[in-house]
Amino acid sequence: MILVLACTIGALYTIGAWLLMQRSLTRIVIGLAILGHGANLLLLTAGGRAGGVPIAGADPATTSDPLPQALALTAIVITFGVSGFLLAMAYRSWRQRRDDTVEDDLEDRRLAAAVRRLDQDRARRETREAAHGEIADQHEVGVGPGGDG
Amino acid sequence: MAVVAVLVLHGLLALAAGLSGRRLGRRVLLLVACGPLAAVVLLVAHALGLLGSGALATSVSWVPSIGLQFDLVLDGFGILFWWLIAGIGLLVMVYATRYFAPRDDLGLFASMLVLFAGAMLLLTSTDNVLVLFVAWELTSITSYLLIGFDDHRAEARASALQALLVTGAGGLALLGGLLLVAGSAGTTSLTGILVVAPTDPAAQAGFALVVLGAATKSAQVPVHFWLPGAMSAPTPVSAYLHSATMVKAGIYVLARFAPAIGPVVGWWAPVVVGLGGVTMLLGGWRALRATDLKELLAYGTVSQLGFIVLLVGHGDPELVHAGATLLLAHALFKATLFLAVGVIDHQAGTRDLRRLTGIARRMPTTALALLVAAASMAGVIPLFGFIAKEAALESTLHVGFGGPAMTAVVVVGSVLTAAYALRLVWGSLATKGPDEVDDDVVEPREVARPAPGFEGPAVVLTILTVAFGVWVAPADALVVGATTALVGPEAADIHLRLWHGFGLPLLLSSVALVGGWVVWRWPGSVRRVAVVTARVPDMEDVYRGSLRGLLAWADRITAVVQPGSLPLYGAVVLSTVLLLPGVAVLRNLALPEGLVVAESGLQVAITAIVVGAAIGAARVRRRLSAVLLLGAVGYGMAVLFVVQGAPDLALTQLLVETLSLAMFVLVLRRLPERFESTPWRFGRPLRVVVSLGTGIFVAVFTLVAAAANRQGTAAADFLERSLPEGGGRNVVNVILTDFRALDTLGEITVLVVAAIGIALMVRTPVEPDERGEVGP
The missing domain is CATH 1.20.5 (Single alpha-helices involved in coiled-coils or other helix-helix interfaces)
Incomplete structure (x- = not known):
């Protein structure tokens, strides 16, 4: 386990959480994206230390774990979909009200x-x-x- | 199997009526009448001995694993109920064809009515307590829909909801009670439970709940108030559900339990009999003060239901016998009264006794039916009601402990019954003086004469009331069959007689009639007592108050937990993450083995760039800058993935990041250049604490999770199986497309859903909002 990566994950989560609690939809989307990066890195580090590219037949002792990579890959794509959805919401909110802030219900x-x-x-x-x-x-x-x- | 066929027929008719209601018009009511007709045919065939011995019992397995057997056993008590349900159902359905003006939703009405009839037949013929509960709830729901049939009237909707809430709560109590009892007895069979007759604390609690549920259904004090409210229903419904059948479902359950449970559970008889006695007196009392004829009948029903509960609740064979007799008598005379009052209401346009006068001359047939039925209710010889009352007095006089008290209650209750019967006859039929009616009285000549078919059903029931009084044998056979089914063969010797000779019961009957006349004739005493009782809070007010309180409480809680602020919701969610898993992490704090600060200088450099860019993205006030910095974070991540030995991830990240950037720029083109500085609605420190806490928690969690991993990874397994099983060398790709292909399918689905949502939001025209502004 690498301390630097753990700290990076923590930092990304802090910034993402901070942005999530804002009123501007654009900022919320950015926050979600940053939170997503933190999550991907978390998945990846769960596989242990860095190693060689996981190709069939390679020595397991020196390659990195392929499973967290697959999970992180899925997560990247889904974060992309969610970001697009929220951006469309921000866009519509702007068209409707000239404003992308989330007011109280x-x-x-x-x-x-x-x-x-x-x-x-x-x-x-x-x-x-x-x-x-x-x-x-x-x-x-x-x-x-x-x-x- | 004949029983099953009749039940299935009811279900099919309900379906057919719902589908073909519009086409058939009022004839749809005749269509559904085929259901009760089939049941009557079955009963007649059984009475004539045309059926084999096993014809009335059937067992169909439904969900055997939880003891849900569709056991249908139609015994003597069930047959008595089936006669009431099918016989009165048939008459009511014929009556309803005249009662209703042609309207579009009669199909729905007929469907509900026949569904109710089927549910009621099921309830009284099943031997399984779970099936009994299902049928019980079905009657509550159809009752709700039928009370609220005139759904354009707010009052009807409120009454329907009230009936549903009260009987629904009672249904829950019944379910809980039946489950507890069945658990103690080790069987869900009703006869099985009664044979075991468990008395452990759980079973006793179960019996208490059963009594509670039965009390709500049969309108016992203090949950009686829904029944007068249910008079908002069309009169055929009141006659059928709310006097003859559904309200007797509670009595059905109590009568089944009482003979077996009363002797072994000490509190059963005093509680149930007391409940019935209080209800009998209170209902009779309230009936004396009603001015709406149907309300009068409703309170009369409450009173009579109390009377029956008092008789059957004890469990003594003679009392049960009297109770079964009264059950039959009450169904005959009360259904008649409702049908007759329905005719008057229909023809005169009102059922307020202060506005009616001279009705007897306008509709002599209906008047005669009403008069005979009311006389039977009051206990006038030689009608069937008299026989029932004699049997009741005879049996209460024989009871040892508590007998005198029961007799006293029955006599006082009968005085009230005679008084409100007189009030009913006078109020609905008499030609009154000018000081006895309101100004807006309906002139007798304005009242149209009813059609013969409209009056027919009441006449049929009246004939039975007279016939059973004079020729008691058929009624006696029914009642004896019902009693032996409940208490065993020793009840076979108790028979009904019209003439008991000059004895105490006859004296008490006469006292009740004279007393009733006195109470009715001198209403001043009633008014004086009423002033005193007006101080006692009405249960309906209690119900309304608690309903209002519940809603106000819900508003209050909603106002607190749902303030409508998205940032606050985010803070709550994150704090929950912090608190719950955070505590678990703190309890297992440990550092992983082989912890190093960094593996290479490159790692340090890239993570520094990523974090720096992220901080920048959060701080800058220009939107475009923020997005570009976010792009920097993404590209930095891609490089980091390469360093970590994940080229596939890096590739995907690069691609996605580029697409995202394009998407952001497209949208931001339209939005203002800078973020608005919105005022803080809740504390900035709170956000700092929550976000910092989240970050620290996740960082610590990363370390703790790594320390907790003692199993190693599945990497070796995947590396080995990739080529032979997945046919690919790139293990990450093989995992995505083969080993975990379902995950990928889910991922694609998410993308499709998001794409549909995006397309809709972008392409749908914008409507002006509350401020009336429309963007470009």
Whole structure:
């Protein structure tokens, strides 16, 4: 195991994670790509130390491990597909709104605002009821439908 | 096999009705009536002794590994239920052809109705508790769809949902209970469970859950409130599901368990009988105050269901016998009442007793049917309801412990029953004075006379109510068959009689009738008690409150866990990675053997370039610079791959990087030159901590993972097998195209999906957003 490579992987992950938590879609795509590079390197280093090219019949002791290479190769291609998809999203977002930033979900914010409003209403009502408590106690129970239970 | 054929026929008819509903119009209801008709034919053939002894029992293996056997055994109790389900089902379906105006969705209605009938027949003929549960749930779902049949009315939808939630929760309780009991007994066969009669704690908990489930289905206090709400359903549905059959499914289960479980589980009889008693009184009480005729009938049904539970819940043979009699009597008179009220509602356009007057003269046939059925309900001699009530009083008087209390409850309940029966007859039929009706009363001459076919089904049931009272033998045979199936052959000696002689039961029956008349005649006392009971919270309010509370709680949780910010979601995901696997890594900290700083100077140089370019890509404010630096990272990676002995990877990386770069440049052409500096919605320090933590975690993980690898690699194996098995020298290529070809297939699929998505996003025209702006 090589310390330099481990540190490189860590650095790539740090930068990728940092960019993932941004609001600009372009930056998020770049972050994902960098994260992908880190992951590929992680896969490769999992195969052990560097060695010769894995060709059939070579001495296993001196060649590098072919399996992580195959996995990393798959990962590279998939990262490419995902990057393309996100870029298309950024492009569409730009066409639609002249903007490639990811805003907070409006529906979620509306819901949170509604809950806040409800709490305020209740607090106000409770203050009012506390003030009129004596009157409420004297209120008679009328005869109406829905009596017992 | 005949039983199976009848059940299958119901399923096929449901399918056919759903498909051909539009073409047949109202005749689709006659089509589905063939289902119950077939069941009736089977029952008649059995009664006449035309069938062999094994005709009513069948076993079909469904999922044997979990004990799911399609055991169908139609015993005496099942036959009683089948008569109710098929007989009343047949009449209700004929009735419905007159009740409904022609409409497009009648096919769906007929389909649901016959599906329900089939489910109910299955429920009462299966010997397997799991099949019983499936049928039980099927009745809940069809009931939900039928209550909400008029789906344009918000009230109908709300009532349907309420019924589904209550009976659905009860269904879950029943499932849990049946599984616990079956686990203790070691069999899923109902008769098997009753023979074993387990009493360990798990089984006792199971029985409690079964009682709970049965109580929800049969509308027992305190979960009775869904039944009056279910009156939003079309009247044929109320008559069929919510008085004669479905609501008796709970009673069916209780009656099956009670004779075997009541004697061995101490709490069973007091709890179930108490439940029934309270329900009988409360339902009768609420019926006295209803102004909607169907609501009155619904509370009356709640009361009568309580009465039946009180009788069958004890498990004593004589009580069970009385309960089975009342089951039959109630189905006859209550279905009649619903059908008659449906006719009145249909013709007069209202079922509010404050708006009805002089109905008896407009429709004498229906009025007579309603009068006879109400008299049977109140227990007037010589109707079948009287016989049932006599049998009930006779049996409660014979019970030793708790007998007097049960008798008292039955008498008080009967007083209330007689009172609301009078209220029903007066409210629906009488010609009332001007001070007894509202201003918007429906004038009798505005009420059209009903068609004979519309009144027919109620008349048929009325005739049975009278006939069984006078000529008791056929009813007696049914009830004795049902009782012996439940409690064993010793019940065969208990028979029904019209005349028991002058004794305590007759006296109590008379007291109930006179008391009922008094309560009805002087409603002032009712009103005074009502003022007191109005302080007790209504269970329906509790239901509504808890439903509202649940939704508000869900809103609150959503507002917290779903703030809608993508960066925050990213932070949460990364923190989870950091915390959970991070802890596992910390617990196994170890350095791998043969750790070196670097293998060559080249390695150090290239990694330095890669990391430097990555930092640059993250920091620069110009988009194009960022992308070019990202390209530098990618090309650097390619060189690193060569150094690591992976030329295939390097090749792919070079190709992909070039393509990506082209793609980025194409898109960035359109976007602004620089990144906007957006305000931080949540702390910059948090992002620093999370991203640094992620990086450190992965670096440490790389080392720990390498240290944990004690097996070596699979390299030698692949190197050896590549040429002979894969036919290629380039081992990486052979792995991709041969050894792990499925991975590659998945990879290609991902690319295809991404390509479709990209094409759609790029080519679909842009619609103006909420701000009304459209880009180029």
